[in-house]
Amino acid sequence: MENIIVRGGKRLSGNVRVEGAKNAVLPVIAASILAHKGTSTIYNVPALADVYTINEVLRHLNADVSYEENTITVNAQGDLLTEAPFEYVRKMRASSLVMGPLLARVGHARIALPGGCAIGSRPMDQHIKGFEAMGAKVNIGNGFIEASVNGRLKGTNIYLDFPSVGATENLMMAAVLAEGVTVLENCAREPEIEDLANYLNAMGAKVTGAGDSTIRITGVKALKGAEHSIIPDRIEAGTFMIAAAITGGNVLVEGARAADLRPLIAKLEEMGVIIDEELNGIRVNGPDILKPADIKTMPHPGFPTDLQSQMMALLLKSKGTSVITETVFENRFMHVEEFRRMNADIKIEGRSAIINGPCHLQGAEVSATDLRAGAALVIAGLIADGVTRVNELKHIDRGYVDFADKLRGLGADVKRVEVEEKLTKESVNNLPKLNMKPKFA
């Protein structure tokens, strides 16, 4: 087992480069199995645990996948299998993104139900409603969603109840090989949706309107492999922007695209952070005193839920009361309990967290409850007194490449260490400031 150990007190400075976006590369890799012919080459692929998982899913479905130096090639010309078992979907919900492509290309898909997770229940009703509207028969049973269609799916109009990112992507990928025109309304507008549409169009699809709330897809008979480079990760970029701001540092986040980060930039500026858009990225200058701010997470172009916990860390330093309202996920405040171990003053009222700052943060042993929460705890550790030890790094590894190394490159006192899997009574007695009774070996 590994931990990240942070000693607070260093100002960050220098440059950090963002990777390709996790949330763009996963649907793009899933979409690559739509190609009956040719090979797809995908560039700027981040070396994340989630990327390895989706590659395994594709291999399981009988596609050839190779991954070297941030480039993936996929050849899916052979006959595909159509089942994604629980062992993959359990690790990563985005495994369910192969459902649309399989249904479109083979007419059948059987995917383990993703189930609940640390950020709340995440149903797939909008995906299912769309597949059914396109003529698929969908059954749920024995922990699986199974969908099938005789012949091709049929293009139709689909209105989503909520602009779900995954449903928009799954339905777009299903519609590209459908007969006729599909119009998706009230769909997600995230930059990753546009990236997927660009890749699909390079494969020979006819998708217009991605990035707006109505997407129109004219089905074609076949698609071929294509080349595509993944957009920069706006969430990783935002995470480093917040890390720079909290330490009063001066950091250039190379590759960050301001157009994708408007809601974060607006809030940081409201708090007194100086943001400069430079040619090759975004420069962040953190002030010594931060103003409080109220934040409500929303689908894009609203404030992203994937930056909510990192922003909470920053608000702990601000002078005054701030309110964060989480509207996207029903249970994305698990990190609050962990921040409290670090002496944070946060109250939860329904879907809102009320933060009374500035909090004098103290180092403690904390757990990454999800991937963004893990990053947020490391960020809080950057300004805490003493040592913060973050465990459950498997979450952080889903979404961040070399997180500790990159922060250390900016001057932070952060390292990743191997620790004994099971604690003995003696080692527990030697742990500083441990507020919780651990399980003994």
Ligand SMILES: CC(=O)N[C@H]1[C@@H](OP(=O)(O)OP(=O)(O)OC[C@H]2O[C@@H](n3ccc(=O)[nH]c3=O)[C@H](O)[C@@H]2O)O[C@H](CO)[C@@H](O)[C@@H]1O
């Ligand atoms: C791999 C990937 O891209 N993950 C992102 C994607 O997840 P994901 O695609 O799972 O997120 P969705 O936009 O689908 O989910 C948002 C909300 O809609 C609900 N919902 C969704 C589908 C559905 O059929 N029914 C339903 O009720 C979910 O439970 C959740 O409360 O968008 C989220 C919201 O920006 C981000 O936090 C995730 O990082």
Ligand SMILES: C=C(OP(=O)(O)O)C(=O)O
């Ligand atoms: C919630 C996230 O991802 P996923 O949808 O893959 O769980 C995230 O990236 O913050």
